[in-house]
Amino acid sequence: MPLNVPIVENILSANDRLAEENHSRIEAAGVFSINLMASPGAGKTSLIEKTLPRLTDKFRVAVVDGDIATSLDADRAAAAGAQASIQINTGGECHLDAVMLHGALNQLDLKQFDLLIVENVGNLVCPADFRLGTHKSVLIASIPEGDDKPYKYPGMYRGVDALVINKIDLLPYIPFKMDFFQRGVEALNQGVITFPVSCSTGEGLDAWIDWLIQNIKR
Numbered sequence: 001m002p003l004n005v006p007i008v009e010n011i012l013s014a015n016d017r018l019a020e021e022n023h024s025r026i027e028a029a030g031v032f033s034i035n036l037m038a039s040p041g042a043g044k045t046s047l048i049e050k051t052l053p054r055l056t057d058k059f060r061v062a063v064v065d066g067d068i069a070t071s072l073d074a075d076r077a078a079a080a081g082a083q084a085s086i087q088i089n090t091g092g093e094c095h096l097d098a099v100m101l102h103g104a105l106n107q108l109d110l111k112q113f114d115l116l117i118v119e120n121v122g123n124l125v126c127p128a129d130f131r132l133g134t135h136k137s138v139l140i141a142s143i144p145e146g147d148d149k150p151y152k153y154p155g156m157y158r159g160v161d162a163l164v165i166n167k168i169d170l171l172p173y174i175p176f177k178m179d180f181f182q183r184g185v186e187a188l189n190q191g192v193i194t195f196p197v198s199c200s201t202g203e204g205l206d207a208w209i210d211w212l213i214q215n216i217k218r
């Protein structure tokens with residue numbers, strides 16, 4: 001049976017209302033916040049692990065981690081220096097929604113933090129439809145996923161404010177046509193700020209960290 005469109009629209013508008021409320025709370029506390037999205041294995045947690053040690057001497061960072069099960073990623077964020085890390089187990093849901101983030105925000109004294117990183121569930125489809133109330137949406141693509149992902153997941157690529165391209169150290173070994181990939185991105189999201197990085201070698205991470213710091217200070 002096809003999905004009932006009015007019901008889906010009601011769910012999304014209820015989500016958007018709560019996302020607005022989340023946004024007001026985050027904004028009132030003076031915290032910069034990002035919604036980090038990617039397919040499974042693209043390197044969300046690895047990027048968090050590489051990012052936190054370069055921020056936590058000057059800034060206080062909270063990480064909210066969405067996963068279908070386990071608290072492994074929240075544990076890794078805590079080990080990397082997050083001053084708070086909260087795990088949301090979605091109970092099978094393949095995305096975070098504003099209600100889940102709302103529950104996590106209730107566990108944080110937001111005024112204590114400068115940066116809030118929300119690690120969404122690994123999935124390139126529905127996380128794009130559920131606003132959480134963060135300031136920026138960040139997508140991590142990775143070289144082993146292939147260069148056709150903007151063409152296959154336009155909804156995700158269209159909606160993001162920044163794009164990290166991870167695992168660029170693997171470019172010599174994988175037939176990934178960067179021109180083709182970037183043409184696809186440009187067609188959907190012209191001029192989106194892009195950070196080619198390798199979480200393994202550290203290449204490219206400076207520009208990503210600078211972007212975060214500029215936004216934290218704004």
Ligand code: MG
Pocket residue numbers: 044045046073119
């Ligand atoms: Mg992860």
Ligand code: ZN
Pocket residue numbers: 093094095123126127
């Ligand atoms: Zn989902």
